[in-house]
Amino acid sequence: MSELHNKKCIACDGSIPAFDVEEIHKYLKKVDGWDVLQNQEKNYYIEKNFKFSNYVESEKFVTTVGKIAENEGHHPDISFGWGYAKIKISTHAIKGLAESDFILAAKIDKI
Numbered sequence: 001m002s003e004l005h006n007k008k009c010i011a012c013d014g015s016i017p018a019f020d021v022e023e024i025h026k027y028l029k030k031v032d033g034w035d036v037l038q039n040q041e042k043n044y045y046i047e048k049n050f051k052f053s054n055y056v057e058s059e060k061f062v063t064t065v066g067k068i069a070e071n072e073g074h075h076p077d078i079s080f081g082w083g084y085a086k087i088k089i090s091t092h093a094i095k096g097l098a099e100s101d102f103i104l105a106a107k108i109d110k111i
Contacts, residue, residue, distance in 0.1 A: 004027075004030050004031065004037075004102055004103050004105075004107075005103070005106040005107045005109070005110050006108035007099075007103045008072065008103070009072035009073060009074040009100035009103050009104055010099075010100055011024065011073055011074075012091045012093045012094060012098060012100065013093060014093035014094055016094060016098060017094065018043075018044070018091070018094040018095060018096025018097055018098065019044070019096060019097045019099075021044075024036055024097055025082055025089050026097065026103075027097075027102040028046070029037055030102060030106065031046075031105040031106050031109060032050045032109050033048055033109075034038060034046040034047065034105050035047050035048065036097075040057055041095070043090065043095040043096050044090065044096050044097050044099065045088055045089060045090035045096075045101075046088070046089050046090070046097065046101060046102070047086065047087065047088045047089070048087050048099065048101060048105070048108075049085075049086050050084065050085045050086070050087070051083060051084055052083050052084065052085070053083065054082065054083060055081070055082040055083070057083075058080045058081065058082065058083060058084060058085050059080065061080070061085050061111065062078050062080045062085050064111050065078060065085075065087060065108055065111070066078070068104070068108065068111075069104065072100075072103070072104055074089075074100050074101075074103075074104050076088055076089040076104065076108075077089075086094070087105075087108060089101045089104055
């Protein structure tokens with residue numbers, strides 16, 4: 001694993017280009033179990049499903065993710081329910097992926 005979890009997310013004002021496929025796969029190797037997907041507009045994002053034994057564990061996990069996201073100033077899409085949570089990360093300002101997306105993923109993996 002990389003040391004991405006030690007870095008800080010950088011706010012994106014939309015002035016940087018989104019990662020290309022080669023760069024995405026380079027960073028994907030630095031996080032654990034995240035999938036690269038595309039939305040209807042063909043913009044890339046990363047997503048990971050987490051399993052838990054009950055609702056309370058799922059809720060506790062997403063609360064922790066929310067605190068990390070707020071601290072980093074980088075906010076994922078989160079859905080959860082009894083025994084599961086799904087985290088979807090992208091940089092909306094560039095309609096794709098950047099290093100901060102993988103930094104946030106690495107921090108979530110450390111929970």
